[in-house]
Amino acid sequence: MTSLLEHPRGAAPGQPGDRSAFSFEQHVRLPDSPTGKGRGGARYGRTGIIHTPHGDIKTPAFVPVATQAAMKAVLPEQMTQLGAQCLLSNAFHLFERPGPDVLDKAGGLAKFMNWDGPTFTDSGGFQVMSLGVGFKKTLAMDVTGMKSDDVIAKGHDRLAFVDEDGVTFKSPLNGSLHRFSAEISMGIQHQLGADIMFAFDELTTLMNTRRYQEESVERTFRWAKRCVAEHQRLTAGRLGRPYQALYGVVQGANYEDLRRRASAQISSLDFDGVGIGGAMEKRIIGDICAWICDEMPEERPRHVLGIAAVDDIFACAENGGDTFDCVAPARCGRNGAIFTRDGRYNIKRAANKYDFGPLEEGCTCYTCTHYSRAYVDHLLRSHEMNGFTLATIHNEHFFVTLLDEIRASIDGGYFDEYRGETLARFYANGSRG
Ligand SMILES: [Zn+2]
Numbered sequence: 144m145t146s147l148l149e150h151p152r153g154a155a156p157g158q159p160g161d162r163s164a165f166s167f168e169q170h171v172r173l174p175d176s177p178t179g180k181g182r183g184g185a186r187y188g189r190t191g192i193i194h195t196p197h198g199d200i201k202t203p204a205f206v207p208v209a210t211q212a213a214m215k216a217v218l219p220e221q222m223t224q225l226g227a228q229c230l231l232s233n234a235f236h237l238f239e240r241p242g243p244d245v246l247d248k249a250g251g252l253a254k255f256m257n258w259d260g261p262t263f264t265d266s267g268g269f270q271v272m273s274l275g276v277g278f279k280k281t282l283a284m285d286v287t288g289m290k291s292d293d294v295i296a297k298g299h300d301r302l303a304f305v306d307e308d309g310v311t312f313k314s315p316l317n318g319s320l321h322r323f324s325a326e327i328s329m330g331i332q333h334q335l336g337a338d339i340m341f342a343f344d345e346l347t348t349l350m351n352t353r354r355y356q357e358e359s360v361e362r363t364f365r366w367a368k369r370c371v372a373e374h375q376r377l378t379a380g381r382l383g384r385p386y387q388a389l390y391g392v393v394q395g396a397n398y399e400d401l402r403r404r405a406s407a408q409i410s411s412l413d414f415d416g417v418g419i420g421g422a423m424e425k426r427i428i429g430d431i432c433a434w435i436c437d438e439m440p441e442e443r444p445r446h447v448l449g450i451a452a453v454d455d456i457f458a459c460a461e462n463g464g465d466t467f468d469c470v471a472p473a474r475c476g477r478n479g480a481i482f483t484r485d486g487r488y489n490i491k492r493a494a495n496k497y498d499f500g501p502l503e504e505g506c507t508c509y510t511c512t513h514y515s516r517a518y519v520d521h522l523l524r525s526h527e528m529n530g531f532t533l534a535t536i537h538n539e540h541f542f543v544t545l546l547d548e549i550r551a552s553i554d555g556g557y558f559d560e561y562r563g564e565t566l567a568r569f570y571a572n573g574s575r576g
Contacts, residue, residue: 344367
């Protein structure tokens, strides 16, 4: 079998990347329903395959986050073994360290980290704009009781400033001043060499005024046009490299008219797919996906950026999300929070000290088939690295498998039943996440 890591599709010496190496093939779509949130009761949830130069992604799919070209405490080989199809890294972090030219010289993100599969990079906008500001790391949030001041973390100054052309910010690593813009983000992401990249957009919070959200949607549209132009220029000039797909990002917070307008604007440009981004209130996360899908061509794949919880994944998958990235499994795992079919529990409970069973009864992951709760509990209490590894493997496997099962349920025509049973069981004990 040819390693796509060494020979990505659509790359030929002396030639620009061949765009036909990236495409989306739709398989089964959920039937319309009286409760469907799309126009005329449409439900946009579907199965399919995203073909990329470094391999295929069967969708809906979970995308683990390898922030700095690494899953914390878990090797890429182990990610493959647990069923992960693709990984997402952060352009901003890799821009700061080691620098995008290092990845370019290494042959791109996948080869640099020895991951034989598709990769994504975000635009860096989220990290740049949330510098020094206490933005939540995920998009779906419960804003009950939150005030505008709550978005600035105590004791922090705002380190990023948005203007018409881009964003100026202070590096959290060394305090030096940097600039991000549409062209700079595209340049960095082309050097990083992921299969799927995102256009540089402005991130707002749910606390911004309606007027600011409107201005921001228009500014994001202007930046999107510049991203497409720069992307095409770079694609034509960087010979011998595989084609990198570019997704436009739809903003508009909780406003239906803004989301629809932004979706139509982004869809009018020559993007390969769409990113559903920005702040969203949890209670309408499915509606927002449906509004966006109403206004865009069905043949483009859709990625939901920064998903937060199990019920959000179902809402987004039902309403058109094809891929979902989430930092929760790894971050929670390192803190001892273990995801199971019966909800989330903390392994550092006294009851687990003598529990020699697996983290989750019936789980087929490497951790559960080889190690006990008591041992993982001991490792995490002792801050042993292996504890991070074992907990992360189990949690990532939980989410990857959840999406595999959602995919099977759409193909098999039993999505509604599967969702009902899974959510009832997961939240039966008032579990978070
Ligand atoms: Zn497990």
